[in-house]
Amino acid sequence: MSNDEIFVFSEEVSVSCSECGKESTMSPNFAEVAGDLRLNFVKVCSTIPSDDTCPHCGNEMEVDVTYWRREFYCKNKDGKEVCRYFILWLDDNSAGCSVEGLESVYECYALDHPEDLTLDSSSAQELIDLLYKKTRDESLLPIEESLKNGSDVESLIPELKRIIDSHDDVLKDAYLAHFPD
Numbered sequence: 001m002s003n004d005e006i007f008v009f010s011e012e013v014s015v016s017c018s019e020c021g022k023e024s025t026m027s028p029n030f031a032e033v034a035g036d037l038r039l040n041f042v043k044v045c046s047t048i049p050s051d052d053t054c055p056h057c058g059n060e061m062e063v064d065v066t067y068w069r070r071e072f073y074c075k076n077k078d079g080k081e082v083c084r085y086f087i088l089w090l091d092d093n094s095a096g097c098s099v100e101g102l103e104s105v106y107e108c109y110a111l112d113h114p115e116d117l118t119l120d121s122s123s124a125q126e127l128i129d130l131l132y133k134k135t136r137d138e139s140l141l142p143i144e145e146s147l148k149n150g151s152d153v154e155s156l157i158p159e160l161k162r163i164i165d166s167h168d169d170v171l172k173d174a175y176l177a178h179f180p181d
Contacts, residue, residue, distance in 0.1 A: 015097040019059035023100065026052050028063040032114055034123035035069075039161055040172075042069045042113070043123055054097070061097035065090060068130065070172065071111060083111050086175040089130050105178045124153045128160070135167045 010027050017024065028046045035042030045066045052061050071085035086105045092098055119127070125147050132140045140163060143156050164171060 013063065013102055014100040015061060015063065015094070016100055017054040017057060017059050017061060018096050018098065020054060020057040022054070022056040024055050026061065026063055026097075028065075032117055034119055035113075035117050036119040036157060037113065037117070038157060039119070039127075039164055040070050040072060041119075041127060041164075042071065042117070043067075043127075044069055059096050062095040063097070063099060064093045064095065065099050065102065066093075067091065067102060068127065070175070072172070072176065076107070080109070082107050082109055084176060085111070088134075088171075105175055119153050119157075121147055121153055124156070124160075131164065131167075131171075134170060135163075137163055137167065139163055 009031075010029050012025050012027050014023050015026050016022070030044050031047050032042050033045050043066070046063050053059060054061055067090040068088045069085050070088060071083050073081060073083050076082045084105065084107050087102050090099070090102055125144065128140050128144045128147070131137070132144070140160075143160055143163075146156060147153070
């Protein structure tokens with residue numbers, strides 16, 4: 001995949017209409033825009049907003065969301081390798097509706113990623129800010145400062161991974177515990 005290709009996928013989401021309050025389903029397109037699979041974090045954004053109208057009242061609705069996804073490969077109770085993932089830090093800027101169905105845990109056989117998926121400086125900064133708000137781990141602050149001073153993101157990945165892994169209780173286990181095995 002070349003850098004000018006965009007990896008887009010469609011996903012059904014439940015939305016609540018801001019006019020009548022009733023739920024319906026929309027299928028917006030999403031793109032993985034940043035991430036590092038060594039950290040198990042991928043940033044996903046809705047692409048060209050999905051325009052639709054509420055089937056109940058005709059209100060115009062537009063899905064516009066950004067979120068971070070954590071994903072882990074493991075074997076399920078049947079011994080098959082699966083990818084289990086969950087959504088963190090949903091930022092919903094939708095117009096005419098609110099997205100209801102994305103804050104959950106999921107299981108699939110594999111997830112494809114763009115070959116050029118990387119964590120750029122601004123996305124790394126955003127991820128560190130979100131991690132700090134979630135964990136209050138002050139060891140993230142020097143990494144944040146290094147980024148502000150122009151350090152290469154790649155050089156900070158090992159330390160960032162160590163910090164993330166030390167917070168499995170709030171960044172992994174609490175979510176994966178929802179799976180039956």
